[in-house]
Amino acid sequence: MKRELHVRVCGSLRGEVPLGDPIPSHHKKRLIIALKYEGENEYRYLMAANLSWNMKDLMQGYTLRWLVEVFIEDWSSHCGFCSLAKQCGVEGSERPLILSLLFDHCFLFHLSQTNFIKNKLPLATLGSLVEKSRVDALCQVIREIVEHENSKELFRNFEKTLDEIFVLRPSRKHLNAVQENVTFESSRKVA
Numbered sequence: 001m002k003r004e005l006h007v008r009v010c011g012s013l014r015g016e017v018p019l020g021d022p023i024p025s026h027h028k029k030r031l032i033i034a035l036k037y038e039g040e041n042e043y044r045y046l047m048a049a050n051l052s053w054n055m056k057d058l059m060q061g062y063t064l065r066w067l068v069e070v071f072i073e074d075w076s077s078h079c080g081f082c083s084l085a086k087q088c089g090v091e092g093s094e095r096p097l098i099l100s101l102l103f104d105h106c107f108l109f110h111l112s113q114t115n116f117i118k119n120k121l122p123l124a125t126l127g128s129l130v131e132k133s134r135v136d137a138l139c140q141v142i143r144e145i146v147e148h149e150n151s152k153e154l155f156r157n158f159e160k161t162l163d164e165i166f167v168l169r170p171s172r173k174h175l176n177a178v179q180e181n182v183t184f185e186s187s188r189k190v191a
Contacts, residue, residue, distance in 0.1 A: 028049065031049075031051060031058070032045065032046070033046040033055065033058060044062075046062055108123075110129055
């Protein structure tokens, strides 16, 4: 007799998933779940040794892994707080996590996100919002330079400001023994 379970993935109904029963393994009963959603070719295997866990709860809990995956992707790709953490251990790992979650919370008030919320659409990731905000800021600066009366002078000032903010730093792994205490000038001056 084939039993199926409706499982929600990311808040939407994803269809039916076949169910099984606990099986004996190593003189104990284990709950092994072979999970395959519609449109997927391969199974994912989940195993539980505690039979008091509900199979449906296990399967739906597994679907929440996307939250963790999205968090890790945003954290490592776009914010990179972990590379700036000066503390080690539990405190060093908790603070970047808290900071990242605060960023997530703040970006819920971003104009695009509020429009998505009002229209009941899926929200954008933190990383894509950060990238979009950077592009919007760059476009605004370019627009101001183009529309300004003395655009050449304004662009030179903008260029100088960027050179002061974005300084080249010597690599620690490429020829670092050749010279110590090297500082770089602007790439525009060197080239």
